[in-house]
Every structure is written in structure tokens, then in C-alpha cells.
Amino acid sequence: MAKFRRKPIVIEAEQWFPGRDVKGVHQHFDVGIGSELDSAPHVHTIHKNQMVIIEPGDWIIPEGDGEHFYPCKPDIFEKTYEPV
Template sequence: MPKFRKKPVEIEAIQFTGDNVDEIWDAFGAAGIYGPTEKNPDHLILTTVHGDEAPARPGDWVIPDGKPGTFYPCKPDIFAATYEPVNEETCGPECSEMHTETGRCEIARNR
């Protein structure tokens, strides 16, 4: 049976610390991100792509969900297992591989 690998997808995300709501609003805009409030002093409320509300607690990652003003929270352990930091530099137009932490991709290493 053939096997398939999920294509890598780059995302933007900010980890909510409990004190950085202004940073999140500056990056993504305030639409769809509410709180903390007196009723919910320890978390944000995110509007999801389905129109529901989802809480983002300190430590959770806030991730835009494609449609403007919609987001989803991601627990830190799931985020760490799913995503890795991206080094945005590439070797050049012939290279679609992102650089490794050493600063060299496979194409550069074989030059």
C-alpha cells in the first residue's frame, strides 16, 4: 500500500503568556480575540472558524485559522509535537529546502 507524508505547512503563532494580549492583538488584530475580562481573568476567548468560542489559557498557542478574525488555541505539548521553528532563509531560487539549524540545507551541503 502506498504511504504519504503530510506536506509541511508554515504557520504564524504566538504563545499566550497571560500578559501579552497586546502583542497578540498587534500581530493578528483584535477581531475574534477577546479578554481577559472580569468574568474570564485567566484566559482569552478566541472566535473559531465555525463561529464558536474557544478559551486560550496561559501557555496555549494562538493560531490564525485561515478566515480573517478566526483562531484556534493549541496546547503547548501538541504544538511542540506538531510544529518546529522556521528559518526563513533559503539557499536561492533552486532550493526549496529550508536551512537546518546549522544554516545549510541539503543542496548547499552537496555543493
């Protein structure tokens, strides 16, 4: 099978921790009683018009439109990106 390397691109990203304001992260969120999210942190970001729960240390990456964001786990981020 042929091998491929990801093309180098520069991205913006910020690592989130509780109490830190990061664009795209909503830290106050009412999930409602009985929701499977009751025990999850009340922190989320919007990715492709869906709520995604994030955890401390996740990297937040803006999509091309600048209005939607997606999280990336620290171990995946470290394997995929390097500082510029």
C-alpha cells in the same frame, strides 16, 4: 495500514500568556452568573464562530480567513510544528 506524513506548511502562531496582547485573543469577557465558565479564565478566542477558552501557554493560530483563530496546546504544538 498505510502511513502518512503531514505536508509541510508554514503557519503563523503566537504563544499567549496573561497580560500579553495577541491578535484574536479577547481578555475581557462577561460570562454571566451561573455559567459553567464562571470559574474559567476570562480569556477566549473565536474558532468557527464559537468561543473557546484558552490557558496561559496556548499557541494562537489564525485560520486562513485571518479573522478566526484557534488555540493549540503547547505539547501538541511542539509535536506538530518547528521554527522556520
